[in-house]
Amino acid sequence: MVSYLVRRLVTSIIVVVGVSIFIFLLLHAIYPSPARQVLGLSARPAQIDAWNKSNGYDDPVVVQYFRYVGGLLHGNLGFSYTNNQTVFALFSERVARSAYLSGISLVIAVIIALPLGIFQAVKRNSIGDNVATSAAFILYSMPSFFLGLILIQVLAISLPVFNFEATQSTSLWVVIGDWHSMTLPIFTLALISVAAFSRYMRSASMDVLAQDYIKVARAKGLPERLVLTRHLVRNASLPMVTLIGLSLPALLAGNLITESLFNFQGLGLLFFTSLQKVDYPVMLAYTLAGAVLVVVGNLVADIALTVADPRIRLA
Amino acid sequence: MTDISGGAFEMQRMHDGGEVGAIQSGWRLALREFSSNRLAVIGFAILIFFVLFSFVGPLIYHTNQLDTSLTQVNLAPSGAHLFGTDTNGFDELGRVMKGGQAALEIGFFAAFVAIVIGTLWGAASGLAGGIVDSAMMRVVDIFLSVPFLFVVLILAVKFGATVLSLSLVIGGFAWQVPARLVRGEVLTLRERDFVLAARTAGAGSWRLISRHLIPNALGVVIVNVTFQVADAILAVSYVGFLGFGLHFPNVDWGDQLSDGSQYLQDGYWWLIYPVGACIVLTVMALNFIGDALRDAMDVRLRRR
Numbered sequence: 001m002v003s004y005l006v007r008r009l010v011t012s013i014i015v016v017v018g019v020s021i022f023i024f025l026l027l028h029a030i031y032p033s034p035a036r037q038v039l040g041l042s043a044r045p046a047q048i049d050a051w052n053k054s055n056g057y058d059d060p061v062v063v064q065y066f067r068y069v070g071g072l073l074h075g076n077l078g079f080s081y082t083n084n085q086t087v088f089a090l091f092s093e094r095v096a097r098s099a100y101l102s103g104i105s106l107v108i109a110v111i112i113a114l115p116l117g118i119f120q121a122v123k124r125n126s127i128g129d130n131v132a133t134s135a136a137f138i139l140y141s142m143p144s145f146f147l148g149l150i151l152i153q154v155l156a157i158s159l160p161v162f163n164f165e166a167t168q169s170t171s172l173w174v175v176i177g178d179w180h181s182m183t184l185p186i187f188t189l190a191l192i193s194v195a196a197f198s199r200y201m202r203s204a205s206m207d208v209l210a211q212d213y214i215k216v217a218r219a220k221g222l223p224e225r226l227v228l229t230r231h232l233v234r235n236a237s238l239p240m241v242t243l244i245g246l247s248l249p250a251l252l253a254g255n256l257i258t259e260s261l262f263n264f265q266g267l268g269l270l271f272f273t274s275l276q277k278v279d280y281p282v283m284l285a286y287t288l289a290g291a292v293l294v295v296v297g298n299l300v301a302d303i304a305l306t307v308a309d310p311r312i313r314l315a
Numbered sequence: 316m317t318d319i320s321g322g323a324f325e326m327q328r329m330h331d332g333g334e335v336g337a338i339q340s341g342w343r344l345a346l347r348e349f350s351s352n353r354l355a356v357i358g359f360a361i362l363i364f365f366v367l368f369s370f371v372g373p374l375i376y377h378t379n380q381l382d383t384s385l386t387q388v389n390l391a392p393s394g395a396h397l398f399g400t401d402t403n404g405f406d407e408l409g410r411v412m413k414g415g416q417a418a419l420e421i422g423f424f425a426a427f428v429a430i431v432i433g434t435l436w437g438a439a440s441g442l443a444g445g446i447v448d449s450a451m452m453r454v455v456d457i458f459l460s461v462p463f464l465f466v467v468l469i470l471a472v473k474f475g476a477t478v479l480s481l482s483l484v485i486g487g488f489a490w491q492v493p494a495r496l497v498r499g500e501v502l503t504l505r506e507r508d509f510v511l512a513a514r515t516a517g518a519g520s521w522r523l524i525s526r527h528l529i530p531n532a533l534g535v536v537i538v539n540v541t542f543q544v545a546d547a548i549l550a551v552s553y554v555g556f557l558g559f560g561l562h563f564p565n566v567d568w569g570d571q572l573s574d575g576s577q578y579l580q581d582g583y584w585w586l587i588y589p590v591g592a593c594i595v596l597t598v599m600a601l602n603f604i605g606d607a608l609r610d611a612m613d614v615r616l617r618r619r
Binding site: 011014015016018019022023026027030031137138140141142143145146149150152153157164249252253256257260261271272275276278283286287290291294295 | 458
């Protein structure tokens with residue numbers, strides 16, 4: 001197990017380094033220098049050259065890459081000239097809010113999808129299963145902004161229960177307490193994951209139900225309730241860990257869409273405005289942060305699964 | 316049950332020493348399995364409907380999608396405009412058809428790009444083996460870790476969104492899954508006798524890949540194509556919704572929904588629900604087809 005984890009860790013480090021090189025080169029090829037944003041449209045080429053020279057943007061790409069990575073390791077994520085703030089300051093202002101939105105959505109998605117998938121597998125082909133399967137199919141094919149628009153229409157405009165805009169408060173405690181404004185963004189993000197998770201849980205539970213140890217448990221007269229809670233739930237929910245790790249890219253994308261739709265001041269919205277303003281230090285840092293989060297998330301999921309599942313742990 | 320008797324009949328003929336009947340190929344079996352799946356047939360019908368709706372529809376239902384008419388803005392559905400009109404006075408039904416063209420074109424072209432890159436990459440990696448294989452698979456891992464939508468948006472902003480550019484960008488960042496699938500197939504295929512035979516006969520790597528490995532790994536690729544198209548259509552809708560989509564006179568479904576969402580409080584439902592339903596139905600149809608193809612290709616699930 002240890003050698004597997006070490007190998008897994010080494011590959012993850014290689015992938016993180018590779019991803020940072022790739023994203024840096026890609027962004028560098030697209031936006032070689034922020035000089036135009038800093039000096040304005042009327043700047044002469046000579047001025048731009050001088051600015052590039054004094055700020056190190058005319059160095060070879062390799063030098064610039066190592067300078068950037070060196071900065072990252074010291075907590076310097078670059079400088080956003082359009083916001084006139086360091087990227088680190090912009091991120092640290094918003095990261096808690098985005099983490100809250102994504103985190104609580106993920107938790108709610110799992111809380112809904114786990115029992116739903118198990119219920120569907122146990123009562124397979126019943127009316128409830130068919131309704132849930134159809135709903136999952138529709139949600140799975142639905143862009144999250146369309147789901148968000150429907151929720152706004154129904155629950156904020158036709159029946160004004162919730163607010164159609166997320167809260168604008170900068171205090172995390174206000175954000176957490178403001179269910180009136182936060183319910184719709186959270187559920188927009190959660191319901192999209194519920195579709196994928198419950199479909200997966202259903203098929204995983206059906207696989208487990210066909211296993212011999214379930215037959216043994218039933219044959220020895222264990223009450224069905226205990227068969228489900230002791231044997232089915234524990235075995236079927238293990239692979240969910242991997243699935244959550246794999247769903248991180250979708251969660252990041254969903255976060256971007258949801259924050260834009262509900263005007264929630266998080267990292268996704270910051271990235272969206274950086275696209276509009278061609279603020280590439282923010283684009284670079286956020287894309288890189290997203291990639292690292294995906295790699296680390298998958299690594300943590302694999303470690304958790306290895307620790308939790310004796311079949312892997314002892315193999 | 317007719318197929319069983321048909322098979323028995325063919326066997327009978329073979330025993331009689333008469334003409335040897337063709338044994339049904341795996342593809343034929345898969346096709347039969349596919350067409351007996353109700354959801355697959357529904358999905359296929361919906362997909363055909365949207366292809367006809369988007370490409371043939373405008374030939375029947377003529378609308379002016381070039382000149383704005385400010386006297387005809389945001390009209391509710393009526394006999395003259397079946398889906399009403401949008402904020403610029405364009406007929407919404409005609410506009411949805413135009414958006415459908417973009418969605419389907421980008422969806423299929425992006426899937427094509429992804430499948431071509433992925434298949435070649437996976438086959439080359441699996442055939443090479445050893446350290447080259449590990450290196451090529453780490454590249455796949457790197458591409459899998461890049462947040463897809465972010466990069467697509469960054470490139471769309473820089474290079475401007477056209478049907479071609481969006482297809483290339485989306486396809487260029489979506490080939491990792493087919494690459495892994497094909498590599499997995501190739502790893503088992505390359506140990507098989509017919510590959511050894513081809514090698515012995517002097518076949519080079521390219522010939523092995525193009526004539527022996529890819530045709531035999533095609534099953535997993537075909538299953539993946541439909542999911543690729545579905546994902547690409549969703550990706551385009553996201554790009555369009557965020558405002559970085561196709562430029563006038565072209566339009567995509569996400570862009571239309573974004574325009575419609577400005578009027579949510581005015582109750583202009585026709586600007587939102589028809590387009591949204593089109594996205595959902597098209598993507599759902601493709602997912603139905605993909606699921607059915609996967610089941611049909613999976614020998615273990617096949618009814619005998």
